[in-house]
Amino acid sequence: MYPFTLERPRDVSEATRLGSADSAAYIAGGTDMMQLLTDEILHPDHLVALDGLLDARIEVTPDQALRLGGAARMSDIADDPDVAAVFPVIAEALLLSASGQVRNMATIGGNLLQRTRCPYFRDPGVHACNKRRPGAGCAAMDGANRTLAVLGTSPHCIATNASDVAVALVAVGAQVHVRGPGGDRVIALEDLYRLPGDTPQIETVLEPGELITAVVVPPSPAARNSTYLKVRDRTSFEFALTSAAVGLDIADGVIRSAGVAMGGVGTKPWRMPLVEEALIGRPAGEETYRDAARYATEGAVTREGNRLKPELMKRTLVRALSVVGGRA
């Protein structure tokens, strides 16, 4: 591990000041950061510890919005009975993430900012990774890319966003509240993430020193009838090949509103507005789900190893929609 100083700020303002310094990084639960440090993928000069500084409360308000403090633990959110009742897609996505031990430590803010699991990004012995070494090339293009993205890719990077709960939160229209040296601002979670383009090393729109203080989800009838389906190579401690976060508001057999996002397939959590439009106003049922799922793969670009994904995406989506459709 490279040497660094450990900074222990007294409050969030001091943290953002320290965190905006050149070569500074935050650490909260540490479940991803410790791996990145010990594998020498990241080597910040200053590590700014956030433990004890950020809000960790979990609150479902009387109007059925959800507010998560940035330091809320994954396991606490998943175990919250109000979250499970009003936003089942969020609880399910969390329970299908990582392991129990990791969920006990990891914070929601850290989860949303975790780095990709592209095997070449995580291997310091590989030189050709534009995300780690801008301009060095991309070993994944013609390498082991079965798990990598088919949506939002660029000629410079095809790394998949690894977060499950980010997919669920995008499907229900979550916003993140961030604070930095310049003050507070609110960003739609979907807009937090940047596409790789020709600068894959810049993954979010966060400015130096900005950190996530809260995640807020508006009330949504579709979220109440929602689920998260994750398809992966083994049933535990594995990242998604494909996943679907779906919510349907159905009345008298007709879909009134829908929230749909997919994971394991995009360089960011991928909301699917064309699928949502194709669902709304149609009768709930398999024919509607199959018709709508055709739009999920619009714009998909595959490589040799991940050609299975477009078909798997459609099947994953139809199955998830059938689950929530069958509950209504």
Ligand code: SF4
């Ligand atoms: Fe690096 Fe992205 Fe290529 Fe993976 S896909 S090797 S993260 S540039």
